[in-house]
Amino acid sequence: MKTTQTDPNIEIIFEDNHLLVVNKPVGLLSQEDHTGDPDILTLCKEYIKKEHNKPGNVFLGLLHRLDRPVSGVMMFAKTSKAASRISEQIRQRTIKKKYLAVVTGNPPPNGYLTHHLLKDEKTNTVQVVKPNVKGAQDAKLIFQRLDSVDDNHLLKVSLITGRPHQIRVQLSEEGYPIFGDQKYGKSNRSTTALHAYSLELEHPTLKKEIFFSAKPPQFTPWSKFSTKLFT
Template sequence: METTGTQPDIPILFEDNHLLVVNKPAGVLSQEDHTGRPDLLNLCKEYIKKKYDKPGNVFLGLLHRLDQPVSGVMVFAKTSKAASRISEQIRARKVKKSYLAVLDGDPPPNGVLEHHLLKDKKKNITQVVSSPRKNSKAAKLSFQTVGRNERMALVSINLETGRAHQIRVQFAEIGTPVHGDRKYGRTSDSDIALHAHKFRLEHPTLKEKQEFVASAPDTFPWNRF
């Protein structure tokens, strides 16, 4: 995707009449907020508007979000039909999301993490609670360690649920926070090392299974593995 000025380059992974799939750069907002900084949704709308010479407002359905410091696969719907059908897949947990993360410390070779999470919306922070309580939500993920060095580990993660800050909170809870996580971790010598690696869904009109893959950044600490 061509951009100008200080706007970031947005690599396109897939595009047809119904879907636009991109590799979100770290540091870019998923959608606009009060800061007025460039956001992925509006950047992609502008891309479609220019590429297809569309007048007026461009429809683009935001189906899911990534935290601002997180990079990786994001899927947008170019039609209302696609938005409705994929949103239903997400609600039914038929969509599968896989992440890569670099962790500080020495996690087990593999495992399953299950916690109850409670989000403080005013502070925009999520915490683990010892038992279910009002407004808490169950969170579950599985992981496999795929690389190690002297002080970090690379893990592949499959999300079973999609809670706010879930991966960051759950790994911090077991003592191996995501590297570079200033909110839940203990290091800040790089951006947060969390990347949405794969997104699997059923195409909204073709009814075929599709998997979209975004390679992890070739920067520290990813390039240590």
Template sequence: MQFTGTQPDIPIIYEDNHLLVIQKPAGLLSQEDHTGRPDALTLCKEYIKKRYSKPGNVFLGLLHRLDRPVSGVMVFAKTSKAASRISEQIRARKVRKRYRTVVIGNPPPNGVLEHHLVKNDVKNMVTIVDKATRKSKLAKLSFNTLLTKGSLSLVDVNLETGRAHQIRVQFAEIGSPIWGDKRYGKQTSSGSIALHAYRFTLKHPTLDEKMTFTADLPDSKPWTEFK
């Protein structure tokens, strides 16, 4: 596998003239914020600038985000045309994003979760509210519980909407918070949680063919409990 050669080093899943697909490590920001911590967008721009000897500013379109403690597939657009076309797919809900997560407890074998969410940008917290609440947004996902061991369950999640902290807050709401999630599960955390974006499917912006990118599950606790 190829890597960006940055600090931290990021695995590259796929690259062509239009797309750069990486496996974001847990603990890495998706884009720059006020903290000054390293972020995936800036590091990937550095990689492109160095590898292709690009002068000046490098264009790289941020198409979606993963929370800092979440690992997995992230897709960037290397051209404005690709950014526009894939962003339209995302708005039309034509991309498919699947996650694996380890939750505390024993959720149902399968199900659909629908809630209305409101985000407090100051506190960076998402709250489940009544449908009639002003500025609330529908959050929907479906899931299958793959395996349960003791107090932990491995769950496959199909994300139908892409709301901030959606999976984290929705599973906490049904009494099965994500392992390591101190924000919504009130647990201790080492900077990562057991939530991994393992599959992303889209239509290539110029080749007119469906492509699926996958990222292996982390080789660390609690994932190793389900190997």
């Protein structure tokens, strides 16, 4: 397994001249913020600079974000051409994103959720609101329950729209919050059991379908479930 050899160390899932795909660890920022804590964008730039002997500033396009407590597949563009073409796929909603989540409560075997969400930029929180509220965005997802152990349920979630905190807010609103989610699940745990499991898209230059996936971290509550469910 190739890694970035940074602190923290990050697993590299795929790399070519245009893309860098990694498995983001839990607790790592997607990009730099006011805290000054390590972020995955800066660490991946450090890796590219060292690995490929790049002089000066390294270009690395941040194509999407994962919340700090969320782990999983993150993709970066190593060229402006790749950044532009993948950003267009994101706008057209042709990229397929799947997540794994461990929730509490009593979710049904399958579900289709649609809400309108409003983000408060000052508090960095999202709430469900009525459709006519100014600034509200529609949010849609589907899920399948893969397994249940005690009061923990493993869901596979497919995003139809991509909104900030969408999965966390929508599942919580329905009464099955994500295990360990302090912000939307009223938990006092230090981890949120949400993992960006896979990405499927068209390669920006080869024009062929590519697929990337990463297994979730093997600690509680993920370790309660068979690893066969993560393949």
